[in-house]
Amino acid sequence: xxxxQWYLLLSAGLFCIGLFGVLTRRNAxxxxxxxELMLNAANINLIAFSQRFGHVDxxxxxxxxxxxxxxxxxxxxxxxxxxxxxxxDIDVTAPTTMRW
Amino acid sequence: MTGAFxxxxxxxxxxxxxxxxxxxxxKYMPKKGALAGIAATAGSLILSLWVALTxxxxxxxxxxxxxxxxxxxxxxxxxxxxLIDPLSALMLVIVSLISLLVHVFSLGYMNDEGETxxxxxxxxxxxxxxxxxxxxxxxNILMAFMFFELVGLCSYLLIGFWFREEGPPSAAKKAxxxxxxxxxxxxxxxxxxxxxxxxxxxxxxxxGSFPAAAQAAIESGQTFYGFEAQTAITxxxxxxxxGVMGKSAQFPLHTWLPDAMEGPTPVSALIxxxxxxxxGVFLVARMYGFYALSPTALGIIAFVGxxxxxxxxxxxxxxxxxxxxxxxxxxxxxxxxxxxxxGGGYVAAxxxxxxxxxFKALLFLGAGSVIIAMHHNENMWDMGGLKDRMPVTYWTxxxxxxxxxxxxxxxxxxxxxxxxxxxxIHGLGxxxxxxxxxxxxxxxxxxxxFYTFRMVFLTFHGEPRSDVAxxxxxxxxxxxxxLAVLGALxxxxxxxxxxxxxxxxxxxxxYLHQWLDMAPEGFLTSVEHYAGKTGLxxxxxxxxxxxxxxxxxxxxxxxxxxxxLALAGVLLAYRLYNVPRPEEHTxxxxxxxxxxxxxxxQDEYQVWLATGVTLPVAKAADTFDQGIVDGVVNGxxxxxxxxxxxxxxxxxxVVSNYAALLTLGLVLLVAAFGLMGGWF
Numbered sequence: 001x002x003x004x005q006w007y008l009l010l011s012a013g014l015f016c017i018g019l020f021g022v023l024t025r026r027n028a029x030x031x032x033x034x035x036e037l038m039l040n041a042a043n044i045n046l047i048a049f050s051q052r053f054g055h056v057d058x059x060x061x062x063x064x065x066x067x068x069x070x071x072x073x074x075x076x077x078x079x080x081x082x083x084x085x086x087x088x089d090i091d092v093t094a095p096t097t098m099r100w
Numbered sequence: 101m102t103g104a105f106x107x108x109x110x111x112x113x114x115x116x117x118x119x120x121x122x123x124x125x126x127k128y129m130p131k132k133g134a135l136a137g138i139a140a141t142a143g144s145l146i147l148s149l150w151v152a153l154t155x156x157x158x159x160x161x162x163x164x165x166x167x168x169x170x171x172x173x174x175x176x177x178x179x180x181x182x183l184i185d186p187l188s189a190l191m192l193v194i195v196s197l198i199s200l201l202v203h204v205f206s207l208g209y210m211n212d213e214g215e216t217x218x219x220x221x222x223x224x225x226x227x228x229x230x231x232x233x234x235x236x237x238x239x240n241i242l243m244a245f246m247f248f249e250l251v252g253l254c255s256y257l258l259i260g261f262w263f264r265e266e267g268p269p270s271a272a273k274k275a276x277x278x279x280x281x282x283x284x285x286x287x288x289x290x291x292x293x294x295x296x297x298x299x300x301x302x303x304x305x306x307x308g309s310f311p312a313a314a315q316a317a318i319e320s321g322q323t324f325y326g327f328e329a330q331t332a333i334t335x336x337x338x339x340x341x342x343g344v345m346g347k348s349a350q351f352p353l354h355t356w357l358p359d360a361m362e363g364p365t366p367v368s369a370l371i372x373x374x375x376x377x378x379x380g381v382f383l384v385a386r387m388y389g390f391y392a393l394s395p396t397a398l399g400i401i402a403f404v405g406x407x408x409x410x411x412x413x414x415x416x417x418x419x420x421x422x423x424x425x426x427x428x429x430x431x432x433x434x435x436x437x438x439x440x441x442x443g444g445g446y447v448a449a450x451x452x453x454x455x456x457x458x459f460k461a462l463l464f465l466g467a468g469s470v471i472i473a474m475h476h477n478e479n480m481w482d483m484g485g486l487k488d489r490m491p492v493t494y495w496t497x498x499x500x501x502x503x504x505x506x507x508x509x510x511x512x513x514x515x516x517x518x519x520x521x522x523x524x525i526h527g528l529g530x531x532x533x534x535x536x537x538x539x540x541x542x543x544x545x546x547x548x549x550f551y552t553f554r555m556v557f558l559t560f561h562g563e564p565r566s567d568v569a570x571x572x573x574x575x576x577x578x579x580x581x582x583l584a585v586l587g588a589l590x591x592x593x594x595x596x597x598x599x600x601x602x603x604x605x606x607x608x609x610x611y612l613h614q615w616l617d618m619a620p621e622g623f624l625t626s627v628e629h630y631a632g633k634t635g636l637x638x639x640x641x642x643x644x645x646x647x648x649x650x651x652x653x654x655x656x657x658x659x660x661x662x663x664x665l666a667l668a669g670v671l672l673a674y675r676l677y678n679v680p681r682p683e684e685h686t687x688x689x690x691x692x693x694x695x696x697x698x699x700x701x702q703d704e705y706q707v708w709l710a711t712g713v714t715l716p717v718a719k720a721a722d723t724f725d726q727g728i729v730d731g732v733v734n735g736x737x738x739x740x741x742x743x744x745x746x747x748x749x750x751x752x753x754v755v756s757n758y759a760a761l762l763t764l765g766l767v768l769l770v771a772a773f774g775l776m777g778g779w780f
């Protein structure tokens with residue numbers, strides 16, 4: 001039986017990789033992938049604690065999280081398509097019209 | 101069964117109907133609304149006479165609340181009601197009679213002269229008559245205030261009837277503003293009375309009236325806002341007096357009345373001589389039970405009245421326009437009424453109010469007749485010799501003038517003599533200050549006799565001084581009729597209260613006194629209640645009677661002095677002006693004449709008060725409002741605006757920046773939780 005802290009370390013690592021991607025990359029697709037990584041880090045936490053305490057609630061929530069991620073990807077890809085149509089690029093720093 | 105008292109509201113509603121008819125249908129009617137007005141005021145007169153008859157034969161009064169428009173729980177209510185006692189019944193008859201005669205006279209003065217805008221004129225007269233009648237039978241002071249304001253509005257509308265000329269609109273504005281200035285104090289006084297005696301709802305008569313409550317407050321030693329009851333009553337009374345002084349043209353708020361002569365002459369007769377101006381005096385008489393509790397207020401009323409009587413009479417001496425002389429004499433005569441009220445002569449004041457309403461309406465209508473004849477030239481120096489050319493006008497005008505001057509046995513003699521007599525005996529009693537008012541009133545008698553007959557001689561005697569006066573335009577029955585009615589009344593009306601004769605012979609012919617004493621016991625408005633042996637004036641104001649040489653002697657001396665002074669004035673005028681070619685003898689007054697012609701610079705100093713004091717104060721207040729009050733509000737909003745302008749730069753439009761800020765916020769939050777939770 002693997003202790004729960006290893007899972008937490010794994011999830012923290014994944015979250016940091018995702019956060020790093022969001023903060024540094026400019027490609028919208030990579031952006032989307034990074035967000036997925038962060039979501040899955042949260043899922044790992046849920047499953048780890050679910051196993052630790054013997055409740056299925058966490059696993060159910062992880063399933064919800066995956067469904068949510070799927071929906072998010074659908075919307076995210078849609079946004080990226082519109083982005084490409086309007087700016088001819090998927091660089092997230094290009095669209096700056098919604099500002100003060 | 102429907103009695104006269106149930107129909108009292110109809111007395112006022114009839115002229116209101118004529119107002120509506122004249123306003124909306126007047127231009128399609130043969131006389132442009134005059135006939136509706138005549139019918140309505142005739143109806144009012146008949147109903148008023150019926151009411152007066154019911155008062156005389158029945159139980160003497162009626163005091164009902166008809167409609168409560170704000171119901172107060174645990175505090176005062178606001179009501180409309182009807183109060184009929186001998187005083188208001190008498191006033192109803194006076195107002196509707198004069199109004200009827202003025203409507204008839206207007207046929208000659210307005211219709212026959214081919215004026216335009218007549219529906220507006222008759223609508224104004226109707227609205228005025230309605231408001232004035234409703235004011236007279238108002239049962240509480242708030243209702244009285246409402247109709248007091250309405251008559252002021254009608255006065256404004258009618259003074260400014262010829263609004264295309266330069267003078268009338270300006271005079272109308274002045275009349276409105278000056279009386280409004282007084283009414284402002286009146287309003288505060290009404291609020292004070294409601295605040296001090298909320299249970300009374302401001303009612304004038306009965307056990308639940310505010311004068312009765314005020315009397316009870318003095319008896320029980322109650323205090324109001326830290327003031328003793330009598331002091332508080334004096335202050336409330338003086339506040340109400342502000343409205344009275346504005347409306348009845350008492351010094352220093354008299355300046356509007358001479359200017360109000362810009363209006364049509366019938367309007368001057370109805371509003372600015374006989375009825376509306378009487379509203380102020382009537383109000384004091386109406387709430388006399390309240391004023392009688394305060395010797396201070398009575399003293400001020402007497403002095404203001406006496407001073408106004410003298411002050412206005414001196415200005416009347418030099419005026420050149422017929423109506424100006426009459427205007428100043430009106431101010432002066434209302435001064436006498438105030439003097440009588442302040443001097444404890446309640447009956448005398450009502451008596452003089454009655455006779456004055458008749459003979460001053462007569463004089464104004466006579467002046468109107470002369471003005472028609474003179475093609476609207478009012479300058480007396482262009483007249484002369486009209487005596488033989490318009491005899492009806494001359495004889496009636498002469499009757500009115502004899503009454504005004506107070507010559508025996510015309511109406512004005514009896515009433516003015518009684519005014520002076522009442523003030524004299526109370527002055528000789530325990531209130532010697534009243535003798536000052538008496539002296540001023542007595543001196544004014546001389547001036548009254550002089551200016552009245554200066555006016556008569558200049559207008560009617562001597563030789564014609566202009567072409568128009570040679571061949572004046574004739575006047576018709578509708579002018580002569582009202583003059584004849586009023587002329588007859590001016591001769592005989594004194595008979596309603598010949599107190600001197602009563603004192604000399606013991607015959608009970610002081611009918612007006614008896615009439616006013618017929619108010620029901622419970623109303624607390626009878627003369628006995630005010631001026632009886634244990635009346636309010638005796639118990640609260642400390643008025644007692646004193647005599648020079650016995651009662652009869654004082655009556656004779658007083659009458660002889662005032663009649664002598666009046667005759668002296670008349671004789672002086674006769675010597676100076678009853679010549680074929682009179683000169684302006686007043687020129688010999690020199691600088692005094694200049695001051696009199698400028699009305700003692702009253703207008704000048706009041707304009708200076710407005711432009712030199714009120715305007716700078718208003719400007720300072722405006723600066724305070726714009727700078728300090730608005731400044732604080734603007735200052736607070738500018739903080740938000742400036743901080744918003746800085747903070748909005750965070751919204752760059754770049755998604756990565758938002759993500760970085762989110763992360764930063766999360767890190768800070770975790771760090772803060774860590775520090776607070778003691779993780780480190």
